[in-house]
Amino acid sequence: MGTKIDLGPNGFIYPMPVTLVGADLTAGPNFMTVAWITRVQPNPPRLACGLGKGHATNIGIREHREFSVCLPSTDQLAVSDWCGLVSAGSGADKAAMFSIFRGALEHAPMIAECPLCLECRVERVVDLGSHELFVADLVATWTEERFLDEKSRPDIEKLRPFTLTMPDKRYWAVGDQVGEAWSVGRSVGGQPPAE
Numbered sequence: 001m002g003t004k005i006d007l008g009p010n011g012f013i014y015p016m017p018v019t020l021v022g023a024d025l026t027a028g029p030n031f032m033t034v035a036w037i038t039r040v041q042p043n044p045p046r047l048a049c050g051l052g053k054g055h056a057t058n059i060g061i062r063e064h065r066e067f068s069v070c071l072p073s074t075d076q077l078a079v080s081d082w083c084g085l086v087s088a089g090s091g092a093d094k095a096a097m098f099s100i101f102r103g104a105l106e107h108a109p110m111i112a113e114c115p116l117c118l119e120c121r122v123e124r125v126v127d128l129g130s131h132e133l134f135v136a137d138l139v140a141t142w143t144e145e146r147f148l149d150e151k152s153r154p155d156i157e158k159l160r161p162f163t164l165t166m167p168d169k170r171y172w173a174v175g176d177q178v179g180e181a182w183s184v185g186r187s188v189g190g191q192p193p194a195e
Contacts, residue, residue, distance in 0.1 A: 010167070012165070012166040012167065014165055015163030015164060015165050015172055016035035016036065016037075016163060016164045016165070016166070017035060017037065017071065017161060017163055017164075018033065018034075018035055018071075018072065018080055018161070018162050018163060018164050018171065019033070019034050019035070019037055019049075019069050019070060019071055019072075020032065020033060020034070020069075020070040020071075020072055020076075020080060020083060020111060020114065021033075021034045021037075021049060021051070021057060021061075021067055021068065021069055021070075022067060022068035022069075022070060022108060022109040022110060022111065023057045023060030023061045023064070023066075023067045023068075023107070023108075023109070024060050024063075024064055024066075024107040024108075024109060025056055025057075025059065025060045025088055027088070027093075028093075028095055029095040029100050029109035030056060030057055030060060030088040030094055030095060030109075031057075031070070031083050031094045031095060031098070031109075031111065032051070032055060032056075032057040032083060032084070032088075032094075033080055033081065033083045033084030034049055034051065034069075035163075035164040035166075036049060036050040036051075037049035037050075037069065040135065044137050044138075045137065045138040046123065046135060046136065046137055046138065047069065047118070047120065047135075047136055047138060048133055048134065048135045048136070049069070049133070049134050049136075050128065050131045050132070050133050050134075051131060051132055051134065052130060052131050053130060053131060053132055055087075055089075056087060056088040056089040057088070058132055060107070061122060061134055062122075062125065062132075064106075064107035065121060065122040066105045066106070066107040066108045066119070066120065066121055066122065067107075067108055067120050067122070067134070067136065068105075068108040068109060068110045068111075068117055068118060068119055068120065069117070069118040069120060070110055070111040070114035070116070070117045070118075071114055071115065071116040071117070071159065071161050072111075072113075072114050072115075072161070072162070073114070073115050073159060073160040073161060073162075074160045074161075074162050074173055075113075075160070076113060076114065077162060077171060079097050079098075081171070082094075082097070083097070095109065098111040098112065098113055099111070099112035099113060100112070101142075103117075103119050103139075103140050103142055104119055104139050104140050105119045105120075105121065105139055105140075108120065108139075110142060115143060115144070115147045115154075115158070115159045115160070115161075116141065116142070116143050116147065116154055116159055116161075117141070117142040117143070118138055118140070118141050118142075119138070119139040119140045119141075119142070120134075120136035120137065120138055120139060121136055121137050121139050122134055122135070122136050123135050123136055123137050146158065147159050156174055160173070160174070161174055162174065
């Protein structure tokens with residue numbers, strides 16, 4: 001093993017999923033590229049995303065307490081990057097780049113071109129200083145039959161999501177499956193004790 005090197009406190013999780021977060025603003029639907037997002041609990045299903053306070057998207061989320069999380073495929077790489085480069089606050093109409101649909105929530109616009117979209121209702125907002133952490137309950141998950149496996153579960157090979165690495169600022173396609181979760185570890189230490 002080599003010697004460990006301290007890179008300082010500004011580390012990142014590798015990789016981070018690229019999503020498009022949708023919210024209704026006064027001017028209409030808006031989408032923002034977000035990679036600081038994760039599922040945080042199973043019951044009720046809940047996720048959290050961190051957004052810098054200066055974003056117009058935050059205003060819409062705080063006002064309506066609803067938003068969407070759309071997972072673009074590699075086909076939407078360029079437009080997803082563009083949504084992170086321009087601001088609705090400076091007049092960019094990012095929604096014009098997409099076909100918009102709505103589900104159960106009135107103020108959670110979703111992108112039809114994205115293979116998977118989640119509707120979210122804000123449970124709480126945590127002030128982090130420069131950022132806000134939006135903790136939200138998942139209300140509905142939208143996809144198409146063509147993106148599901150034989151057991152009607154989302155199929156990552158069909159979804160074709162992509163990820164972001166920082167601080168090198170690069171996008172990556174998802175690679176090969178390397179094992180079965182809650183299974184491959186049994187080869188190391190045997191059957192775990194019952195909980």
